Amino acid sequence: MSHLPILPVLLPMIVGAVLLLLRGSMDFKRGVGLIATFLQIPLAILLLLRASEGTLVYALGNWMPPFGIVLVVDRLSALMLLITAVLAFCALLYAIRGDDAAGRNFHPLFQFQLMGITGAFLTGDLFNLFVFFEILLISSYALLLHGAGSARVRAGLHYVLLNLTGSALFLIAVGTLYGVLGTLNMADLAVRVGQLSAEDQPLVGAAGMLLLVVFGLKTAIFPLYFWLPRAYSSASAPVAALFAIMTKVGLYSILRVYTLIFGEQANTLAHMVNDWLWPLALMTLALGAIGSLAAATLTGLVAYLVVLSVGTMLAGLAIGTPEALRATLFYLMHSTWITGALFLFSGVLQRVRGPRFAARLVAGPALPYPMLLGGIFFLAAMSIVGMPPLSGFIGKLLLLSAAGMGHLAAWLYPVVLGSGLLALIALSRAGTTLFWRQTEVSASAEPLDALRMTAVLLLLLASPLLVVFAEPVLTYLAATADQLLQPQNYIDAVFPTATEASP
Amino acid sequence: MELMFALLIGLLTSCGVFLLLRARTFPVVVGLTLIGYAVNLFLFSMGRIDEAVPAVLGEHIDYADPLPQALVLTAIVIGFAMTAFALVLSLRAQGELDSDHVDGKGDR
Numbered sequence: 378m379s380h381l382p383i384l385p386v387l388l389p390m391i392v393g394a395v396l397l398l399l400r401g402s403m404d405f406k407r408g409v410g411l412i413a414t415f416l417q418i419p420l421a422i423l424l425l426l427r428a429s430e431g432t433l434v435y436a437l438g439n440w441m442p443p444f445g446i447v448l449v450v451d452r453l454s455a456l457m458l459l460i461t462a463v464l465a466f467c468a469l470l471y472a473i474r475g476d477d478a479a480g481r482n483f484h485p486l487f488q489f490q491l492m493g494i495t496g497a498f499l500t501g502d503l504f505n506l507f508v509f510f511e512i513l514l515i516s517s518y519a520l521l522l523h524g525a526g527s528a529r530v531r532a533g534l535h536y537v538l539l540n541l542t543g544s545a546l547f548l549i550a551v552g553t554l555y556g557v558l559g560t561l562n563m564a565d566l567a568v569r570v571g572q573l574s575a576e577d578q579p580l581v582g583a584a585g586m587l588l589l590v591v592f593g594l595k596t597a598i599f600p601l602y603f604w605l606p607r608a609y610s611s612a613s614a615p616v617a618a619l620f621a622i623m624t625k626v627g628l629y630s631i632l633r634v635y636t637l638i639f640g641e642q643a644n645t646l647a648h649m650v651n652d653w654l655w656p657l658a659l660m661t662l663a664l665g666a667i668g669s670l671a672a673a674t675l676t677g678l679v680a681y682l683v684v685l686s687v688g689t690m691l692a693g694l695a696i697g698t699p700e701a702l703r704a705t706l707f708y709l710m711h712s713t714w715i716t717g718a719l720f721l722f723s724g725v726l727q728r729v730r731g732p733r734f735a736a737r738l739v740a741g742p743a744l745p746y747p748m749l750l751g752g753i754f755f756l757a758a759m760s761i762v763g764m765p766p767l768s769g770f771i772g773k774l775l776l777l778s779a780a781g782m783g784h785l786a787a788w789l790y791p792v793v794l795g796s797g798l799l800a801l802i803a804l805s806r807a808g809t810t811l812f813w814r815q816t817e818v819s820a821s822a823e824p825l826d827a828l829r830m831t832a833v834l835l836l837l838l839a840s841p842l843l844v845v846f847a848e849p850v851l852t853y854l855a856a857t858a859d860q861l862l863q864p865q866n867y868i869d870a871v872f873p874t875a876t877e878a879s880p
Numbered sequence: 881m882e883l884m885f886a887l888l889i890g891l892l893t894s895c896g897v898f899l900l901l902r903a904r905t906f907p908v909v910v911g912l913t914l915i916g917y918a919v920n921l922f923l924f925s926m927g928r929i930d931e932a933v934p935a936v937l938g939e940h941i942d943y944a945d946p947l948p949q950a951l952v953l954t955a956i957v958i959g960f961a962m963t964a965f966a967l968v969l970s971l972r973a974q975g976e977l978d979s980d981h982v983d984g985k986g987d988r
Binding site: 504511515518522527531534535537538541542544545548549551553555556 | 900912920922926927951955958959962963970972
């Protein structure tokens with residue numbers, strides 16, 4: 378058995394622990410953290426290639442499922458790992474220019490956060506998913522408060538308390554599922570949900586809906602998103618950029634749980650959340666767009682764009698056809714990287730404008746390199762709004778065409794296009810204020826930092842690259858969507874001898 | 881036994897929810913702790929409530945389900961860490977914002 382699947386979890390765990398104990402200089406820690414984070418990228422690519430050939434299953438300690446805990450790398454997990462690795466590397470590249478020195482233990486926390494995220498993407502066990510959620514949450518609490526200030530403490534308090542409540546709900550759902558079904562292995566759960574007696578179905582359905590509340594809180598779905606703009610806009614730039622993947626962890630969990638456990642084979646419980654997700658997705662979209670119009674800072678604006686992208690992806694999930702899932706996954710890649718780039722870019726801008734103006738959308742001092750900065754902002758804004766020829770356009774086009782011609786399209790077209798327009802207005806207003814309107818003040822600002830700009834550009838480069846390589850990417854994503862909609866493959870991979878072994 | 885257990889969980893949860901909605905950091909943290917207790921008891925009971933049944937030791941035909949116990953242990957450890965963090969953060973908020981309101985405003 379190859380030990381490859383566990384490496385993305387072990388690597389940050391060991392490096393994080395070592396970094397915590399080391400008393401070396403800051404530069405040394407930066408180097409170690411950067412190398413460890415960079416190694417995630419080739420690891421993820423390797424896993425991606427392996428997963429394209431067939432789903433990998435890794436039984437921890439060689440305890441066979443359903444008794445032991447398994448890690449499962451299928452196409453979706455591998456893709457999420459790659460997205461995380463690229464984003465984390467760029468965020469860390471930005472952070473080593475000084476943001477990591479604002480408080481203590483930035484680098485160990487960053488690694489632990491990475492460990493929680495990769496673990497959540499890899500695990501094939503529901504309780505283990507809870508544990509990894511807690512790992513990524515507790516490090517995210519500390520990262521959010523890193524280099525504190527009163528705004529961060531206030532947003533952090535909400536974030537922590539809400540997520541603690543969410544964890545309690547998660548445990549109740551997990552407990553109910555275990556009480557009725559007697560297992561927590563996801564593949565085993567999927568099998569047993571299919572064999573459920575009629576009187577137990579409502580109970581399992583209730584647990585399933587409770588899980589939706591928990592994942593909805595992490596994903597920032599409509600009634601549960603209010604913590605997000607405050608938390609994200611008050612976090613420091615590299616942390617906010619890394620948090621761009623956090624909502625996707627919730628989205629991944631929704632995808633995994635409701636295509637696998639409550640997938641095709643689940644009788645009356647099959648696809649039970651789609652009808653709920655649809656109106657919630659449209660509400661999230663609309664409110665994200667309105668929020669972005671009302672934002673008073675650039676970071677707040679980008680935080681609402683995260684909400685907007687969550688709504689767009691949920692709409693694809695709710696439609697649930699292979700085409701819609703493919704569009705969702707493409708949009709997920711695009712929006713994670715581009716919102717990450719926008720968070721980093723607003724960090725650059727805050728430093729260039731000085732502490733007095735920071736990210737506030739008011740006329741400030743004249744900027745150095747106005748063409749470069751303005752051009753980057755323009756590209757990122759066009760990409761995130763979904764203007765051709767950049768990647769957001771392809772994502773939205775695929776999603777709209779997946780809606781078909783029926784009543785789904787009648788709802789989806791106006792909401793997606795309307796919210797796109799509102800986001801475009803918000804971004805153009807922000808751009809004109811930031812780059813064209815100037816006041817006569819001498820800026821007490823830092824010069825432009827080359828490494829920080831490199832991090833922004835690397836992430837932003839994803840947008841044209843996704844367009845140029847759209848063909849192979851979409852082929853992979855189409856296979857991923859098919860794989861997701863056939864949970865039997867996943868079950869067979871986890872239980873290769875299930876048909877022989879069962880009495 | 882089952883009824884008492886269920887009532888106890890219900891009581892703990894309702895007290896926890898009530899305290900959680902108080903909007904002051906100290907009651908909120910206590911409320912979260914109470915909800916944590918209720919959840920742990922609930923998880924524990926998911927292995928079925930039996931009386932006088934041994935753990936998985938020896939060669940008994942009946943034994944208590946060990947998995948929920950393991951889950952509860954994990955949940956207790958995580959809950960303890962999270963509560964400690966929430967407490968420290970509340971103290972920090974009290975110092976930084978000069979108020980124990982969860983929004984950091986309102987009367988003292």
